[in-house]
Amino acid sequence: MKTVLLGSAAIAMLAISSASSEPIAITHAKAWTMTASDPVPDATILIDDGRIVSVTTNGAVPSDARVIDAKGQPVTPGILNSATQLGLIEVSSAAGTRDQSSEAHGIGPGFDVSMGLNPNSALVALARADGVTGALSYPSKSDEAPFAGQAAFLKLRTEGGILDHAGAAVVALIGGNKWPKDAGSRAAQWQMLRRAFGKASDGHHDAGRDKGGPHGHGDAASGPPPGSDDAVLGAVLEGRVPLALFVDRESDVREAIRFAHDFSVHIVIMGGGEAWRAADALAAARIPVVLDPQANMPTSFDELGNRLDAAAILYRAGVVVAFGMAGGAIEESYNAGLDLREGAGLAVANGMPYVEALKAVTTNGHRLWGGGSGTLAAGETADIVLWDGDPLEPSTNAGTVLIDGRPVSTDNRQRALEQRYLPLATPQ
């Protein structure tokens, strides 16, 4: 019986694969387009050639379209988790499966996690089944404080790998517990950061002068070699890549604002437990924050201000907020979908408007890392999730998940185990 079931599932997947070019109509959807503050009721979402064609109430269904009935339930853009280590850690306690951290001498900000991604990770499959289609996967510490390395932006495709683009951000960590031995005072960490960017900036300008202007790009002959630390920092200095700064304490958040101003770079505050205390300054400097929406304990002395309404406070002040890391270390990768949605729901329960919490797990992250817009606007890539209830309720399940306009498999180890042992759970 089990064999037959598996067989039919495989056949279904083949059918999906071979029909990639057929148009799809999702009907009777409560469609959160993320381009308006309310959902489109009873929407027909038309998809063709991997892209969204239209989202209209009671829209007509083309005769050649494959129809997926949403049955009145919510449909959203794919969920984006803005801070994970998906594809980089399989089993925390199995060193051979951990690729998030460079311990190699001399590999600093240039450390590029994109070369270590595992698309077949069981964690990736579970995240996809939970409606996650995009994720930032960030490095932990490198050999050169205060840098971690370059984050990768993932798209959780089932074929062709999960890397969307490498070098989505340069990551650094500054604070009390982040460099216990190597870097000493956080003041020294700031100085190291400034020194590294100062040096890269000098080299950058030198390279630029060789090419006849301060904003010229270095080339292989005159600039830093591609992928080198200086080249990576140069991309930040040119404004092409954001600097993602893991800081929590208010003093470090304000120091980060000063740094962004002095070096004219785009930064993103990661973690930001006390960012709410500098909400107005962050808003004025247009610096976004990636929050753990579940953090409300004084986890470290840098995070005495952790609170569940931090997202609401930041939003009201005008700060762009995205969510990631939900639930701390155990959950950020192992439940990158479920616990992120739970965290967004908690933010709503603590004062964040519903649509803003949805943005924090869809569009806002794309504004930081790229990889599309995270909306259902016409012309956008059709990364879409159908839900069996409110997506911010942890008891809700993702149903059909579309990536690039095609339904993808949501098979995963947990579901396979549950199915295998379900017959033992005979009602008593």
Added chain:
Amino acid sequence: MTMRFARGVIAMVAALSLCDGARSVPSAAVPPWRIDPFPSTYHPLPRSDFLLTNATILDGAGRRIDHGDLLVRDGKVVQIGAALAHPAGMRVIDAQGRWVTPGIIDVHTHNGTFVVPLTDIDKESSDVSELNSPNVADTWIETAINVQDTGFSRALEGGVTTMQVLPGSSPIFSGRSVVVHPIQATNIAAMKVAGAPQGFKMACGENPKSQDADAHDIHGPTSRQGEVAYIREAFMAAQDYRDAWDRYARGKAATPPKRDLKVEALAGILAGDIHVNMHCYRSDDMATMLEVAREFGFTIGSFHHAAEAYKIPAMLRGAGTCAAVWGDWWGFKMEGLDGVRANAALLDRAGVCVSMHSDSAITGQRLNIEAAKAAGAARAIGIDVPPERMIRWVTSNSARILGLQTRIGTLAPGYDADLVIWSANPFSVYARADLVVIDGAVAYDRASPPAHSPSDFELGRTGAPHP
């Protein structure tokens, strides 16, 4: 006097002595393992009787009452039903549109010993586990608890009215647990539930063996088979101790066996007086431990974490052993690879007593949501769990693990009035615990929260108080 009667008296005297807070010298009537050297001094907070009306009540035992009323007098539930008579002059709490459940019970926390922020002293020598030996059965975790842990008040705000603090799982025999109400106090005795059966923590699998493999000065087991041999050896010594005590209690020996804090704790397990909470993940580990328990004639009250419990429902049901599980933790270590979200729902369907536990002060604020996750995963494989059934996973089943199933975890006449009024269905992430009642007294009121954080740690620091 028949032996049966004598035993009955012994049980009664022992029960009284536990309630009174106990004597420190064993007598023929009180075996040493029943002595509580750290008796409770808990007193309920100031309280008044009340009638709660118009609520959706989940009684914790499987019943749902729409538009239900609940009468509380002298800290106990007196009546539950629809349209109860309003005793003259009694305070009425209108719960129109809101839900009422028993207080949430968390059977697995490390509050007061895993106290954030962690600092150098925690890295050097944490209070979560005593590491001088694989057998620290002589330790009582209540002697380590820092009551200013913000985890207590956060849990209370999440509707938790009773929690068990366990020692960590590095030693095999990890020590005595303590059951407390998460109220503000200056010492743990003032939070300790009086008359609760004593609990004990044991651990199997990866944690104890890796601890002893790492330690240079401890010669404990470094393998699973070594752990099992160690456990059997220890229980054989405990059998001898228990038999010696029985000879003394029956007047067959002139003197009691010399006190030994480790051996007597294990003898208390064999006597059925001390409830075993056993940390295990894998189904084969749990099956082995059930065999060891059968060999020595005791019952394992509960497996904690029990990531693979869903693979052995019949075994657990047959042994009368509960499983305390997570909503969604899995994968971070080898023995946790096969954790599944539907674990609780699969076990419940198979008739196994199952409970959601936290092990974390973050998760411990939302055990109701952990239950909702398990139910959501179950729905995806065709198992529907209604709220009145789900609530048992965080109330009455949890009470059973603590041996308190006739006192808490259910809203029925005679039970302690530990309850929560929720702003909405408690399995929704948007639901808030509006009112948390312990022994009939309001312990937390969202409408008038304390002006400052209940924990001294957060008091007087710069910035707004924690909301």
